[in-house]
Amino acid sequence: MTAVLVRDLRKTYGGKVALDGIDLDVGRGTVCGLLGPNGAGKTTVVRILTTLLRASGGRAEVAGFDVATRPRQVRRSIGLVGQHAAVDEVLTGRQNLELFGRLCHLGAAKARARADELLERFGLDHEGPAREYSGGMRRRLDLAAGMILAPPVLFLDEPTTGLDPRSRAHIWRAVRDLVAGGTTVLLTTQYLEEADQLADRISVIDSGRVVAEGTPDELKSTLGGDRLDVVIRDPARLDEAAALISRVTSGAAETDRDTRHVSAPVSGRVRALTDVLAALATAGIEAEDVALRRPTLDEVFLSLTGEGGEAR
């Protein structure tokens, strides 16, 4: 069963194209990660799916309801955790959850009971106003507010941006618990690691288009594996070193003149390392530093979109 279905979704803001034909299929009870840089259109997708924004074209269904024609039913089926911790800062955590519970038409008594339940579940025992909460607590309160109706579909728009690693792990654990309980989650993130950790399937978005789609493992294999970074001591020999490294690794090496870096995709980790070092030594080029690392998100986009990072 499909919990979120998106076909050829388009959005233009006064002539500027934000979404250029997005397709998505999110199976019930799964986590879909929308991965992309700032301005890629991730938030626009979420805003359309949560009835906050009207699409310029295409079709979107959430929990079987069309977002354009049946927004009421959609709102009853979703929870939204946006980029801001959208809570009332003067109210306490409990007062916030009671307010949102009443607005979900739970009635006063049920709203209170649900607030108690969520406060305990998300570890929000602080009695003061939400203004005094730490960033992580605020996000958890926001998550709790999105969960008041235990909605079948939950939207998380960059749920851990700006959080410290511990709070991030806390949010991840909460999301995993929800998914284990059968909730469908659509989450946007700028972090490859976050998508890797949480998502069953990932759609990579750039400039309003889906540029890649698959399971985290599928994407990693198409995106190529590790990269080798070499810092060359003598800037004059940078191009020579790049040509040499390209030949040895049989991958296109890129150079950064300012930092005297040469970077190339490699397959065999240790073999590539020793081969490159041997080749450089033979040519008499001195390396200042050598490192093997995972591709950065920038490089992922570079390989997917064929555009330079600077062009964006």
Added chain:
Amino acid sequence: MRWALADGWTVARRDLIHWANQPMTVVFGIAFPVVITLAFGYLFGGAVQVPSGAGYFTFLMPGMYGMTMLFGLSATMISVTTDVSRGVTDRFRSMPMAPSAVLVGRAVADLLHSVLILAGLLACGLAVGWRPESPSGALAAVGLLLLLRFSLLWAGMYLGLLTRDPGAVVAVQTLEFPVGFLSNAFVAPDTMPGWLGAISEWNPLSSTVAAARELFGNPGWGGDSWVAGHAVPMAVIWPVMITAVFFVLSVRRYQRLDR
């Protein structure tokens, strides 16, 4: 319809919880116009010539009541822009509540807040010797003052939804004082240069203040112009016109947040 009212009240109730959580903010809200009133009355009062030998406070109080209603414009705007910029408005819009409740709740809450502030200022007036002539007239005057506040509420909501920026509120706050002074609230428009006096007489605030003076039974500045002579009807017509325009604009702006 039932939910529209219930949800509207739930949203308004949120402000009442704010008052309970931050009682000092409420106290300062009431104290601010009181302090301004006392400052005006005791510092400038001696220098201003008032007709019929009445004390300056007799003139000042209805002016301050009106001025306080005018200050509500930025108060509403602050609440609206805060909710929009923090994402609270978006949360409301993504929830299965009555969409109208966001605006209705704001209107009810701000009107209640103004009742509270006006009550504080009325008490201050009575303490410094200001007296209304009859209870029924006083009630009508208070009604007209709140009617002006009600109309400015929609103007504030529209401006808040339009700018969505808490920074823009400062601009409106800065303009409130000159707009307030450009009226009959503190001095007679007769004493201003001709064109400025005319603008002041046509200021909606002047109509409400003149009508309030009339209904409270306090002496007014008078004036020969048509608008000065028809203060009470104009104190109804102005707010109704402002409400008609800004209610429609606010609702439309709110509905178009999804564009």
